Amino acid sequence: MSEVLLEVSGLTMRFGGLLAVDHVEFNVKSDEVFAIIGPNGAGKTTVFNCVGGFYKPTTGNIVMDGKPIQGLPSHKVAQHGLVRTFQNVRLFKSLTVLENLLVAQHTHIETGLVQGLLKTPSFRRSELEAQKRAAEWLDFMGIREYANREAGNLAYGHQRRLEIARCMITQPRLLMLDEPAAGLNPQEKRDLQQLIDLLRKEFGVAVLLIEHDMSLVMGVSDRILVMEHGKPITTGLPEDVRTDPRVIKAYLGEE
Numbered sequence: 001m002s003e004v005l006l007e008v009s010g011l012t013m014r015f016g017g018l019l020a021v022d023h024v025e026f027n028v029k030s031d032e033v034f035a036i037i038g039p040n041g042a043g044k045t046t047v048f049n050c051v052g053g054f055y056k057p058t059t060g061n062i063v064m065d066g067k068p069i070q071g072l073p074s075h076k077v078a079q080h081g082l083v084r085t086f087q088n089v090r091l092f093k094s095l096t097v098l099e100n101l102l103v104a105q106h107t108h109i110e111t112g113l114v115q116g117l118l119k120t121p122s123f124r125r126s127e128l129e130a131q132k133r134a135a136e137w138l139d140f141m142g143i144r145e146y147a148n149r150e151a152g153n154l155a156y157g158h159q160r161r162l163e164i165a166r167c168m169i170t171q172p173r174l175l176m177l178d179e180p181a182a183g184l185n186p187q188e189k190r191d192l193q194q195l196i197d198l199l200r201k202e203f204g205v206a207v208l209l210i211e212h213d214m215s216l217v218m219g220v221s222d223r224i225l226v227m228e229h230g231k232p233i234t235t236g237l238p239e240d241v242r243t244d245p246r247v248i249k250a251y252l253g254e255e
């Protein structure tokens, strides 16, 4: 049974005189892919930044698995099982691909300083487990052959997959993807759609997505929230949203 995992209500974000997000409401169920779409400047990224702990919302409630998270910093939000990727891939570019996945686990798993310095058996065990998990994710993403390459030298599509692996290795319940198809070629976009489907099915992760590529959005989403000028216009199934005159008007503008 799917339950509500993330509940956002009355979300408002003001930058000086600009109301970038104006009473946005939506929820994401524990097994769904939920997309936020809208024309440039609609407020999608600002919603993401509020949910992910990068902005403190002006007003509103953000509840993850029954617990309020609005206003918490991003590392605390991550402890509630909510992690994100960025519009412009953010990796430790001078570390290797493998090291990126090890670092992600270190910030997540609490290995004590003393255990680390003394290299106790439990520390060694958790190191080995971290290595094994990293190798599994590199296999899953099809980038194992690049394990020892600097992350910054990977092809862009592979960097995106590594960034998603870096999120997934922390075993989130909600994965937030910020324009994951940007900069990908048509084949990579198709692979991305399959990947999102697979992540949900195999790892039971819910996905919250911002995306401009309509074919990906329509192909992968269970429900879609459409925003314009900071306000929600409608929330619905892909087939309903696609034909909604208000949505078409928002994208095409007034005649």
Ligand SMILES: Nc1ncnc2c1ncn2[C@@H]1O[C@H](COP(=O)(O)OP(=O)(O)OP(=O)(O)O)[C@@H](O)[C@H]1O
Residues within 6 Å of the ligand: 015, 018, 020, 038, 039, 040, 041, 042, 043, 044, 045, 046, 047
């Ligand atoms: N930190 C900020 N300070 C001031 N204004 C901001 C800030 N971040 C966003 N805005 C403004 O808020 C509005 C919404 O921007 P936002 O980036 O959330 O839209 P978006 O829907 O993600 O657009 P895009 O699809 O182009 O990424 C815009 O008018 C933008 O200029």
